[in-house]
Amino acid sequence: MPFDDLDRLDDDALLVLYANGDPAAARLLTARLAPVVHAHAYRLLGDAAEAEDITQEALMRLWQIAPDWRQGEAKVTTWLYRVTANLVTDRHRRRRGGTVDIDAIPEPEDGQPGVVEQMQVRARAEALQDALETLPDRQRQAVVLRHLEGLANPDIAHVMGIGVEAVESLTARGKRGLAKALSGLKETLGYRDDD
């Protein structure tokens, strides 16, 4: 099947094609899912290199279960968020108190229009990442899934294996923690300019 036609298929259908040996489906699924998993792992871990390892491991698990994947039962991304979170938890157990690897984030190119704005966006994103690191694991996961990945609460409940009310509670406490961690930075990051 041509690449453009495959592009219209959802992840579920592509995974079935992958299991049937379609190499174009393998390429497209990797191009689609690897950045999503990597971003999620980075936000939970704050380390780009470790996020890369976790992405590779999570995708490897997806390819392994591909022949047994039952179409329509679960979203591929939801499944991956869950696997990613489990892998991140394993890493957290091994190392505590990690910091954001700012060097691993590509620098904005000079001379581009809106460089100042880009730098401000990056500074805010980095500040948020630092603040996320101060939260307990479950609160961080709930906040990231809700506000950065854009999942609905029932989906988050499914990913985290808890009830919707527990998700709401974790998200609320996480946001209060973030607000506290970021309170001193609002002035320096130009937050007041947006009001």
Added chain:
Amino acid sequence: MTDRRDDPEGLEVFFDAARRDRPRLSDDALARMTAQALDMQPGRAAAPAPVARRGFWSQLIATIGGWPALAGLATAGVAGLWIGAVPPAMLQTLASDLTGAAETTEDDIYLVDPIPGYMLSLNLAEGS
């Protein structure tokens, strides 16, 4: 601008920045992961070695039914040759009874055709 009622903690500006400044996966890493996906893909195991082309005799033997069938054929051939060369007495008697063949050489003369039918038709065609 975000409504304060929807965002009492004032965090949306940070969430928005984080969504826009998505951490980028390097091209090398993506290439490595694509290669891994292809390696692990079902049905992409190493192809079996091609079967060598068989010669005429091996094909013939296979068609007959292999070496056991060929051994049977050879046995039947030898037996046929043996019976032809040294026929058993019973078989000779049976054969002469069935064919009613002449017993004397005198009778054999009458059995000779001096001008076979096709020679006759050939001569007639040339003479005309």
